[in-house]
């Protein structure tokens with residue numbers, strides 16, 4: 219029901235904007251597209267520190283063997299999104315600490331190396347925000363305040379690449395469960411989508427077996443990727459989490475992270491594509 223309402227709201231908003239969603243097309247010279255370009259250009263820029271990029275395993279920030287698994291994932295993901303005219307991809311996991319946020323950022327960096335794509339990462343793991351620490355950049359304002367409707371979308375995003383914007387949180391949010399399921403949060407994400415017309419929105423979600431408020435929110439996304447950690451997530455957990463998520467959205471696949479014994483070129487396993 220919420221999914222339908224959200225879809226209706228999105229369609230209505232798109233109509234009001236006089237624009238048809240056309241992901242993966244190069245911007246044409248319409249005034250709508252110049253407004254989108256201007257919106258992107260006016261976002262504050264943040265530069266990633268090279269040593270932090272290395273220390274925090276942001277291997278997809280540059281092309282190379284370490285980025286290859288993410289680039290393969292990117293290609294498959296873009297194909298799925300294009301086929302279904304989808305935008306919103308939840309990144310979730312059975313439990314915490316499996317590398318969900320690291321994977322989300324790497325996938326975003328890989329996507330953003332395709333300059334024709336516009337990519338947005340939104341940090342919705344509101345109890346354990348970590349993107350700020352992983353990237354080593356400060357947000358202008360907390361994404362949680364954008365979701366409450368007290369801060370405008372343009373004040374809650376920073377650009378770490380010309381075509382990659384991130385909404386993050388400097389501290390945990392109060393009442394995260396209520397916030398995630400609020401109509402204000404849904405409206406804020408719709409507003410971000412309308413203003414910035416991203417081809418892909420990656421939503422860094424809480425782990426589903428730990429926090430059930432993630433599940434209701436999944437009604438608002440188009441699909442989900444599940445991150446699990448070798449030697450950490452059990453098959454039973456992955457199965458339980460997959461079933462819980464698939465009650466709300468399409469699970470595109472499971473990404474097996476932290477594999478110690480894989481070939482170097484396959485540091486991140488992925489399955490189900």
Ligand SMILES: Nc1ncnc2c1ncn2[C@@H]1O[C@H](COP(=O)(O)OP(=O)(O)O)[C@@H](O)[C@H]1O
Pocket residue numbers: 274275311313314315316317318319320321348475476477485
């Ligand atoms: N492939 C990997 N190999 C080793 N350590 C990893 C890998 N991916 C992530 N980590 C580390 O695991 C910890 C948790 O990662 P994080 O992305 O914050 O997980 P989550 O978002 O699931 O809580 C971090 O210290 C991160 O650097």
Ligand SMILES: [Mg+2]
Pocket residue numbers: 318319320343346348
């Ligand atoms: Mg995380």
